[in-house]
Amino acid sequence: MNAPFRINGKTIETKRLILRPFKPSDLDDFYEYASVDGVGEMAGWHHHETIDKSREILNVFIGEDKVFAIVLKENNKVIGSLGVEKYGMEEALTEFDGYKGREIGYVLSKDYWGQGLMPEAVKAVIDYLFNELDLDFLTCGFYNFNHQSGRVQEKCGFKPYRSLEMETRMGTKEQGTLNILINPAKDVHFEFSHPETLIYKDN
Secondary structure (H helix, E strand, O other): OEOOOOOOOOOEEOOOEEEEEOOHHHHHHHHHHHOOOOHHHHOOOOOOOOHHHHHHHHHHHHHHOOEEEEEEOOOOEEEEEEEEEOOOOOOOOHHHOOOOEEEEEEEEOHHHOOOOHHHHHHHHHHHHHHHHOOOOEEEEEEEOOOHHHHHHHHHOOOEEEEEEEEEOOOOOEEEEEEEEEEOOOOOOOOOOOOOOOEOOOOO
């Protein structure tokens, strides 16, 4: 089942990053990376063509309070986002009944790709969700053309869970992989549903 989640002012610090709630003054930084062609598209959404679009999305982030701003310490610049979202098909995926989980998703400024920053952020949020909020599992997906995102998830311990056709926010459908990470401190044993999409191997 989807665990309740709000950031509630939480700040997470790593060696190079600060993860915190978004605020209105982040608009220029947000638009700077979200407006670059190819950034949003890797995550299934159109890059922002106007700052008004970024303002609209930023207001949603602030109102829903479930997306961390990723801030680079060296220049105090917002360079990405990491959302703790509800996983989909909650009623259909009966293996998660009685277990608490969420789905994470992320975007990073193109200027900072290839520096290991996203695994650093994801690992810190995993630690918070598992060790402080006591979640049992997390899911995280990627479109199969986005090899970088798949590699981030692999580095963070996620295992392939389901092979699915995923709908993008651009109105297209793409083949994708949904990954899963189980809290290693928990005694979690799933009886998986929908074997036609299942690729998980418990090893």
